[in-house]
Amino acid sequence: MAKIVAVTGNEAVANALRQVNPDVCAAYPITPQTDMMQRFSSFVSDGKVKTELILVESEHSSMSACVGASAAGGRVITATSSQGLALMNEILYIASGTRLPIVMPVVNRALSAPLNIHGDHSDAMYARDTGWIQLWSENAQEAYDNTIQAFPIAEHIDIRLPVMICLDGFIISHSIERIEYLDDEQVQNFVGDFKQLYPLLDIQHPVSYGPLILPDYYMEFRRAQAEVNTKVSKVVLDVASDFEKLSGRKYGLFETYRLEDAEIGIVILNSAAGTTKDVIDEFRNKGIKAGLLKPRLYRPFPYEETGEALKHLKALCVLDRADCFGSSFGPVYSDIAASLYPFKDKPVLVNKIYGLGGRDYLPEHAEIVLNELVDIAETGKVKSYKEYIGVRE
């Protein structure tokens, strides 16, 4: 039976990790993730989990310890934010390239400099090409649900890739929301037992991890890893289907909101999607056909499905909570543009950068964007393909 509670995003995710009861956790504290791992370490101290908690001196070490523990044969977790994720960079590629199904909540926070501790997507966006699967979460419930689903996705025998669960720093990690928890037993049954394919600790079958692969083989391994990525969407949908039977909550590769008959649309990740949906309702009440698409599986990005869902629109704005210096557009914009490119008829596509460093995203920001999209849809004229909103000009 589901239990309804009022908890923060960090508390909800920590509880999901307790219910999964992993073998090893190697973590280092960083705002706004700190309170999630603090809660998890209490579960360890209180004997609520059998997890071996490894206290390390940095995130480079935490991810390195995770790689070793996962290769050894354990079900392994960690969590981080911002600079911590940046420090892990080198080892993120090793975890994915070695096909180790490590699960890591990432509490999204801006990158330094200037130093800032608040919510934006710069951290996980920089890591989007590290070979990790990324699941993004609008609210604490989605973060909890995605955390539980991350294990069977990561550990699926066809996949064996690490998974990041992204949730907005402070906005979700530290705000109290209504959450439905599954029972411990339900979660345990859902994730099942983990069996590493080639555990280092199986001394009857000795194996070597991390060999030097020279030009005669490197490309074959990378090609094989690319192929695994093509199988992720199906597994994510299968796991979501099983999860729906358990929880009643439906998940897909992305969520659409009033999009099917829409003429103008917004693509936006995570918590800001909630605000945008309210404003879309207001526009619908005025007779304006507005809709929304919120990516969930952002890596590997489901290009075909996303393009199909958006191609009928007249005008579309992608809102990015991260900027790409040296590129013309935000990261999500570039992916949406690529997903629409194969279609002959497609919407006019514009990009807005918002909410950097925890800057509030307010309903009036969504209104400004939707009003501009109405103009673009009517006239076909674009005054600027990329703009910053909510910034002092």
Next chain:
Amino acid sequence: MKLKNWKEVNPGSVITEPGSSEKFKTGSWRSSKPVWKEENCIQCLFCWIYCPDNAVKVKDGKRGEFDYEYCKGCGICALECPGKKGNKAIIMVEEGK
């Protein structure tokens, strides 16, 4: 040896066959090779001790030929060789000469 295609390689480049590095011949990396002059050898076995690649073969307590499939030509054996009366038992010769 026929190289595997991308569908045949092990996930995550894990090597499941112990000791398989023996199959990986590294002698072709060599630019100069050690040559053993038996007449100057006092059988001290310093070359066997110092060789980082186990490329000096010893049988019944006596050294034999180099194993050129693994010798990378580092020259440590030639450097350490005390020889006999100032004459080295191992000299380095440039490959291809």
